[in-house]
Amino acid sequence: GQQLNQSPQSMFIQEGEDVSMNCTSSSIFNTWLWYKQDPGEGPVLLIALYKAGELTSNGRLTAQFGITRKDSFLNISASIPSDVGIYFCAGHRIDSWGKLQFGAGTQVVVTP
Amino acid sequence: ETGVTQTPRHLVMGMTNKKSLKCEQHLGHNAMYWYKQSAKKPLELMFVYNFKEQTENNSVPSRFSPECPNSSHLFLHLHTLQPEDSALYLCASSQATGGADTQYFGPGTRLTVL
Numbered sequence: 001g002q003q004l005n006q007s008p009q010s011m012f013i014q015e016g017e018d019v020s021m022n023c024t025s026s027s028i029f030n031t032w033l034w035y036k037q038d039p040g041e042g043p044v045l046l047i048a049l050y051k052a053g054e055l056t057s058n059g060r061l062t063a064q065f066g067i068t069r070k071d072s073f074l075n076i077s078a079s080i081p082s083d084v085g086i087y088f089c090a091g092h093r094i095d096s097w098g099k100l101q102f103g104a105g106t107q108v109v110v111t112p
Numbered sequence: 113e114t115g116v117t118q119t120p121r122h123l124v125m126g127m128t129n130k131k132s133l134k135c136e137q138h139l140g141h142n143a144m145y146w147y148k149q150s151a152k153k154p155l156e157l158m159f160v161y162n163f164k165e166q167t168e169n170n171s172v173p174s175r176f177s178p179e180c181p182n183s184s185h186l187f188l189h190l191h192t193l194q195p196e197d198s199a200l201y202l203c204a205s206s207q208a209t210g211g212a213d214t215q216y217f218g219p220g221t222r223l224t225v226l
Contacts, residue, residue, distance in 0.1 A: 004154075033214060042116075042202050042217035043155075088155075092213065099168070100215060102154040 006089050006103025013079055014111055021106040022073040023089035031092035032065050032072035033100070038085045046087075047074070079110050114138055116218035118203050124224045125193065133188040133221045135203030143208030144186040145215065146178060149200040161186060162208050193225045 006023045013019055023032070031050055035043035047058050049065035049072060056063055062075045072091070076083055089103040116137045125131050137144060146158040160168035161180040175197075177189040186203055200220045206213035 031214070035217070040220075040222065042118075042204075042220045045214065045216060048214050090215075099157060099160075100155075104152075104154050 004089055004091055004101050004103040006106060008106060009104070010107040010109070012109045012111065015079060015081060017079055019076040019079055019083070019108060020073060021087060021089075022071060023091070023103045024071040025091060025101070026070065027091075027093055027101075028069045029072075029091035030069075030094045032063070033090040033092070034061075034063050034072070034074045035088045035090065036085050037088060037105070043088055076108075079108075081110050081112065083108055084110050116203060116205055116216055118201075118218035118221050120221060121219065122222045122224075124226065125190070126226050127193060127195070129193075130189070130191040132190065133201055133203075133223075135186040135188075135218055137184055137186075137203075137205035137216075137218075139205055139216060141205040141207050141216075142183050143206045143213065144180060144183070145204040145206075146186065146188055147202040147204065147217075149202055149220070151199075155202065159188075190223075193223075195225050198223055198225045 004023045004025050033048050034046045036046050037043040047056050047063040052069045053067050054065040060077045086105040086107050088105045090100045119134045143162045145160050148156045157170050158172045159178045164180050175192050179187040200222050202220045203218040204215040206215045
């Protein structure tokens with residue numbers, strides 16, 4: 001299926017730094033979701049966004065639903081070692097029930 | 113048990129074997145999904161069930177056969193698989209309100225086909 005464009009593909013950062021990643025699409029979405037996946041585990045939902053312009057925080061994580069409804073970004077502030085993992089964006093188009101489209105993921109590596 | 117559970121967590125099978133993956137959701141959801149996750153690729157949707165009825169088969173080969181006896185349980189029956197079928201198979205569930213469904217994933221089954 002159609003893939004979301006997620007960038008960057010990977011990030012190597014030092015503990016305490018902030019992290020930013022984003023997803024873009026040529027289609028309009030009604031939902032943006034951000035997941036984190038640890039090795040050997042399933043994706044865990046971090047933040048769900050349902051309205052254009054919506055800005056939502058979950059602890060040190062902040063995500064926004066783009067005004068154009070074609071993009072979203074995720075920020076992690078003051079990274080810690082347990083932030084290591086792969087972060088996926090996913091989007092839901094209203095004309096494709098049950099079909100989430102996923103980005104390829106952003107691998108985050110945090111060094112002490 | 114809470115959330116979405118999957119068994120087994122790891123499975124190694126030969127190409128002539130028949131095995132089944134099991135998924136159970138404890139969230140009161142009505143929709144369940146199977147995904148395939150291969151290395152370096154985005155998640156691939158395989159099947160969608162809504163209120164026990166299959167609503168999506170994303171051109172999946174017939175060697176994968178899903179079964180959804182009720183809204184809480186989902187199976188994936190495997191037979192005569194190929195080595196390229198080795199992957200992490202993820203189950204997910206959602207409320208299935210017909211709108212912006214948020215999907216919750218299980219831990220996955222790591223499948224290796226020899």
